[in-house]
Amino acid sequence: VTSTTATSVKTTCPYCGVGCGVNLSLPSASMDALPPVSGDLDHPANFGRLCVKGSSLAQTIQSDDRLLTPRVNGQPVVWASAIETVSAKISQVIKEHGPNAFAFYLSGQILTEDYYVANKLAKGFIGTANVDTNSRLCMASAVVGYKRAFGSDTVPCNYEDLERCDLLIMVGSNAAWTHPILYQRIAAAKKQRPAMKIVVIDPRETATCDIADLHLAIKPGSDAAIFSFLLQYSSQADILDGDFIAHHTNGFADALAQAHESTPTLSATAAFCGVSEQDLASLARWWCDTPNTVTFYSQGVNQSSSGVDKCNAIINCHLATGRIGKEGAGPFSITGQPNAMGGREVGGLANQLAAHMDFATPGAQELVQRFWQAPNMATENGLKAVDLFQAMEEGKVKVVWIMSTNPMVSLPDTAQVRRALEKCELVIVSDCKAHTDTTVMADVLFPATGWSEKDGTVTNSERRISRQRGLLPAPGDAKHDWWAICEVAKRLGYQSAFSYRNVHEIFAEHAALSAFENNGKRDFDIGHFSQITKAEYDALTPVQWPVPKGRPEGTKRMFEEGRFFTPDGRARFVPITPALPKNATSQEWPFMLNTGRVRDQWHTMTRTGDAASLAKHTAQPYVEIHPKDAKRLGIKDKTLVRLTSPYGEVLLKAKLSRAVAPTNVFAPIHWTQQFANASVVSNLIPQVVDPLSGQPESKHTPVQLEAV
Numbered sequence: 001v002t003s004t005t006a007t008s009v010k011t012t013c014p015y016c017g018v019g020c021g022v023n024l025s026l027p028s029a030s031m032d033a034l035p036p037v038s039g040d041l042d043h044p045a046n047f048g049r050l051c052v053k054g055s056s057l058a059q060t061i062q063s064d065d066r067l068l069t070p071r072v073n074g075q076p077v078v079w080a081s082a083i084e085t086v087s088a089k090i091s092q093v094i095k096e097h098g099p100n101a102f103a104f105y106l107s108g109q110i111l112t113e114d115y116y117v118a119n120k121l122a123k124g125f126i127g128t129a130n131v132d133t134n135s136r137l138c139m140a141s142a143v144v145g146y147k148r149a150f151g152s153d154t155v156p157c158n159y160e161d162l163e164r165c166d167l168l169i170m171v172g173s174n175a176a177w178t179h180p181i182l183y184q185r186i187a188a189a190k191k192q193r194p195a196m197k198i199v200v201i202d203p204r205e206t207a208t209c210d211i212a213d214l215h216l217a218i219k220p221g222s223d224a225a226i227f228s229f230l231l232q233y234s235s236q237a238d239i240l241d242g243d244f245i246a247h248h249t250n251g252f253a254d255a256l257a258q259a260h261e262s263t264p265t266l267s268a269t270a271a272f273c274g275v276s277e278q279d280l281a282s283l284a285r286w287w288c289d290t291p292n293t294v295t296f297y298s299q300g301v302n303q304s305s306s307g308v309d310k311c312n313a314i315i316n317c318h319l320a321t322g323r324i325g326k327e328g329a330g331p332f333s334i335t336g337q338p339n340a341m342g343g344r345e346v347g348g349l350a351n352q353l354a355a356h357m358d359f360a361t362p363g364a365q366e367l368v369q370r371f372w373q374a375p376n377m378a379t380e381n382g383l384k385a386v387d388l389f390q391a392m393e394e395g396k397v398k399v400v401w402i403m404s405t406n407p408m409v410s411l412p413d414t415a416q417v418r419r420a421l422e423k424c425e426l427v428i429v430s431d432c433k434a435h436t437d438t439t440v441m442a443d444v445l446f447p448a449t450g451w452s453e454k455d456g457t458v459t460n461s462e463r464r465i466s467r468q469r470g471l472l473p474a475p476g477d478a479k480h481d482w483w484a485i486c487e488v489a490k491r492l493g494y495q496s497a498f499s500y501r502n503v504h505e506i507f508a509e510h511a512a513l514s515a516f517e518n519n520g521k522r523d524f525d526i527g528h529f530s531q532i533t534k535a536e537y538d539a540l541t542p543v544q545w546p547v548p549k550g551r552p553e554g555t556k557r558m559f560e561e562g563r564f565f566t567p568d569g570r571a572r573f574v575p576i577t578p579a580l581p582k583n584a585t586s587q588e589w590p591f592m593l594n595t596g597r598v599r600d601q602w603h604t605m606t607r608t609g610d611a612a613s614l615a616k617h618t619a620q621p622y623v624e625i626h627p628k629d630a631k632r633l634g635i636k637d638k639t640l641v642r643l644t645s646p647y648g649e650v651l652l653k654a655k656l657s658r659a660v661a662p663t664n665v666f667a668p669i670h671w672t673q674q675f676a677n678a679s680v681v682s683n684l685i686p687q688v689v690d691p692l693s694g695q696p697e698s699k700h701t702p703v704q705l706e707a708v
């Protein structure tokens, strides 16, 4: 199972949350040959398909810019010396300022086993919950939405539901470019069953609209009103599932009353959302006529100052009509990153404890403390990403260990991020690459192994745990992230708790914790693997959690019994008042900047930037501007435009396009100082976050435009 020959492995694509299976082989004897990469026919996420990013993985494996030795203050050192420098400083800072002066800033790119040991070290042994991650920019709002509704962070659906539904509502997602293999599966299902309806709700006309029966180009940020209206319309149209509401939920009357008050009529809702009454009526009619509906949502929903409410507005509609826990029906958030879900499983967010338990979960701290035999348990939530970097600038967090992410490009208000890292007494960065916008800020650099060298597990958007398997030897002195964390932990005095010899031992402990005193109380239970042998771990085939003892086949779909993880087992409706983005456009800042990805690049291009073929699709950073606005401002296609917000300015090439509405502009996020000086779009974005999830409002920034 692990390998098709002695020289190839089945592994997982390191890019998006689709989590496609990949066959990776050793290169041929030719010095110039790249390691062959192909889609894994046996993997249930992709059945052999790969998108252009996955197909180009071989080009990204060998990089001239690999970080090959540990460095302290720019000087190469041996690992022992770098570990000693880091652990001595962590000890000193904890002694002088307490455990909350230390923080991890992790990534949905690292593997579950890396995440597990980082979380254990911080929350059980150092005694701080300052463990946050770039998943805060990705899925934090969806997590809180699920918890409010289900009592747990549980994704109900699976990919087959996307193919089997009769109505698919895609909200805030350009899946054609961001989750291409899922999009291809959806497009194939639609081709096979043309009666299947697809609705796209997005301010922009994206490539995803190519297969849509209806595109609602809503006013930016108005998504929640659409679902608030659908809830009250479901009541008027008498399609509520009264039995489900009565026996499996609480709070329906309040949520319905709020929906009536917020979105009383079709015309008022259409006006609020900036769509035609006819289009909204079509959506409402299809919603009422189609019990098999999946609502698929991603960053356009999550990256908002009211992202959690948007998620709950969607979930409310599914609960009210009983469209959950059934084939082809349910609310389905799609994760951006390859292991955003795996990080959540181990507690890799500052407001989580471990194994889907929170600090507020009764008895959870004691349970985890007993399991870990932890001497210094954190007792309260740590700082979420934006708050964490603010605390660094204020001098409260003095040592930060950044792993496999590039916050100097990806976090909002990058000028603040720079000030924060400059203020820290020690910045440790673990990365494969020597030169990123963040590695240049580091005092200590740890060379990390890369995708083709690492072993462990990741979890994709449908709760499917897959093995990532290393095939190539680590170059230079590069080491696995889990190893570096354990070495620091041992130097801090925690030898026995961090004496893992390999990732198999970490995974088995992670599985045992998930099942520890669980008995079906918590959603995340992979207890079947708590006694897993190394050979079984090496042979692990993709499986969807929960995988409790006695159920090795895992769980395809959640909530089929109508039982949730709240204390009374009932789901919760949440009354929603739709809100627009926190910062509105004005005379001074008249354009609304939306951000996102292009088809062939990933995050801050530290990997895809190495593949020459991927640059062909979109070679340079750009900003999409409606032709009417461009004409008014004297901006010509392909000329330079200056975008300014109160936080900074960037220069981008104008791309005139009717895909954006007048007064809206769109810019991709990928380019860094390394690739295009003065084009880091996050420079413009304020640190406005959802108050519940802490997720930044990256899609709604008022800006000015001018021709250069």
Ligand code: SF4
Binding pocket: 013, 014, 015, 016, 017, 018, 019, 020, 046, 049, 050, 051, 052, 053, 054, 055, 179, 180, 181, 182
């Ligand atoms: Fe990789 Fe996502 Fe493309 Fe699949 S769809 S090959 S996981 S980038």
